[in-house]
Amino acid sequence: LIWSDDVKEKRKFVFKCSRFFEFRGSSTETNIHEEITLLLSSLAKHDGNAFVVKGIFNIPTVNAVFNLLLGTKIRHDDPDFHYFISRLDMIGILPNPIMRACVMFPPLLKWVPPFLSGKEKIESFFKVGFSLVQKYLDKLSVGHVSNQPRCFADALQDKIDETSSDMSVFHSERAPIIFDLLFAAIDTTG
Template sequence: MTVAVELPNFVKRMVCFMPILAKWLPGDISGDKEFKEIVTDGLRIFNTITTKHSKSRIASQPRDFVDALMDEVDATTDLNSDFHASRDPINPILFDMLSAAVETTGSSLEWIVLYLSHYPEIQEKLQVEVSQLIGTERLSQISDRAGMPYVQAFIQEVFRIAPPTPFGFHMAVEKAEFRGHTYRIVLEKKLPSLEGRILGNYHSPEFQIKFLKSASFHNFGSKPPLPPT
């Protein structure tokens, strides 16, 4: 049973490093053909979207993100730019947005709704802060972010306790000290827990409901921690 499970996994890992192996493997044991079909279907959908936009758009009057992308491509003359028309950038960007943003955004929103329903007192505090700053006569905008520290703290706490991409996190191999904080190993195994997508036990009684500096929230990913405020 172990061999039956491990062999396909081993083959898939090998194909990731040497894609040419997929040509000689029987069937689709590596999953390479299925993946290519998914990508092809996705690009076909995006081709339909971009074709419709090309026929109906008015330059410099974007109706949505696709129109804005087309305006950027039209205005780009630098051959080295990622937005130059020769690179055909629109469909790959749309595909990246769908594959990389939809699941993680949806997962985060699900966890936010879950915790709001379980902690109505927190929900009330969030509503008060939003109502005081924004009111009911307008929609929120990015400039409102700095004026809603409690909302930001709540979102960061959701990311901490239920990270949307747990397998993307680095694993601590030993206890570390950084800027006066002690980071202990919270994983008993090398892989995160699949139950609830929670890395270890984050329900420690040591965590109190209090504001911390933004830099204490380490956004492991594509950008450095936020500077202290």
């Protein structure tokens, strides 16, 4: 995880939820198996012939991560999802190490000049990713019942709702936390 030491409580919460929601259990294995089956069937269409692979990210892998965090699968033909994947690919091949550092640690943008940091590209990527996460969180919120979490995002919402202290690390919205986790998980699987 890319969080600093001042948010140990968030890390503990993530690990607690990973046990509760079986991030390594049979339901997760089933989801991954389904996504890999879809990936292999798309590869089979090439009949063993060589073909160009653009980018390092694919829809089944990213969808499996979304499912772990949001408890939902995204349609493989969703245009917003395709656009998000293309942006991930862009981030994965950044030739400028300074720009990549700014992607991994956005506070650097305060000190690095925009022409070196690629600030506009970074901001556009984060807006696309954040809006996709928010879109699915909004759908998830419709059926949310307090203290009956269906997935990590629901459990996080319950934790935020029960937090009364302004000093708590859980005194924020869940979309930025989910997006940070999603981005970190995707980056480590790429």
